[in-house]
Amino acid sequence: MSTKTLPPEVQRVEELAHTHVADCYQCGKCSAGCPMAEQMDVIPSTILRMVQMGDVVDAAKTTAVWQCLACLTCSARCPKSVQVAEVMDALKQIAFEKKIVNKKIKRTVVFQKTFIDTVRRNGRLNEIELTGFFKFNGFLSDFSIPKLLADTQFAIPMILRNKLHFKPGSPVKDKAVVRRIFAKCLKEEKSE
Numbered sequence: 001m002s003t004k005t006l007p008p009e010v011q012r013v014e015e016l017a018h019t020h021v022a023d024c025y026q027c028g029k030c031s032a033g034c035p036m037a038e039q040m041d042v043i044p045s046t047i048l049r050m051v052q053m054g055d056v057v058d059a060a061k062t063t064a065v066w067q068c069l070a071c072l073t074c075s076a077r078c079p080k081s082v083q084v085a086e087v088m089d090a091l092k093q094i095a096f097e098k099k100i101v102n103k104k105i106k107r108t109v110v111f112q113k114t115f116i117d118t119v120r121r122n123g124r125l126n127e128i129e130l131t132g133f134f135k136f137n138g139f140l141s142d143f144s145i146p147k148l149l150a151d152t153q154f155a156i157p158m159i160l161r162n163k164l165h166f167k168p169g170s171p172v173k174d175k176a177v178v179r180r181i182f183a184k185c186l187k188e189e190k191s192e
Contacts, residue, residue, distance in 0.1 A: 009094075011019050011058035017088035019083035024048045030074035030084045040064035042073050044084050051087060060095035064088075066105040107147070120182050123172030128164065 002178045005013070006022075014020060024045075029041040042050070050059040059065070065088045074084035095101045114134045118126055135179050139148045158164045172178060 001022050007054045013051050013090045017083050017086035021051045023080040024082045027105040029077040033073040033077045036067050040067050062101050063102050063104050067110045106141050107138050110141050115169040123178040
């Protein structure tokens, strides 16, 4: 099927994923190999079929796209070289752009955004900063006190075992390189 005859939503998925979803013939190898398939509300092969049928919005609303580990097992197993993991990433991006992220996954999105912001700021991950911002932003997203306080029982044992470092790690020496990487990624995203 020519890309020109595809609905615009499917074209967008293919552009973001750098693959042709029409190549999928529903063999199911992606779902059979997926370590998260049993926990997903919709298995990978079904998500591919939804995209093929033009049901991109409903595919992007699934919790499955956010549960994907991006382990690439699905893509490696595909006999037609469909980049299934890339399709899942494309659907995440579409869900985020259209503000249609499944409410059950709100904290996952908060975590991912906090993680990227921490790396962008420091050039590498700072676990204490990540945890603090995630707990704060997560609380603001759902006002859940139990989730805010979850895992606090691990703090003291981790401190005693020298696993938590309150002194921030040194940021990368050349933050300009990190800024250029992020700028290039954002520029490419806007040009697509």
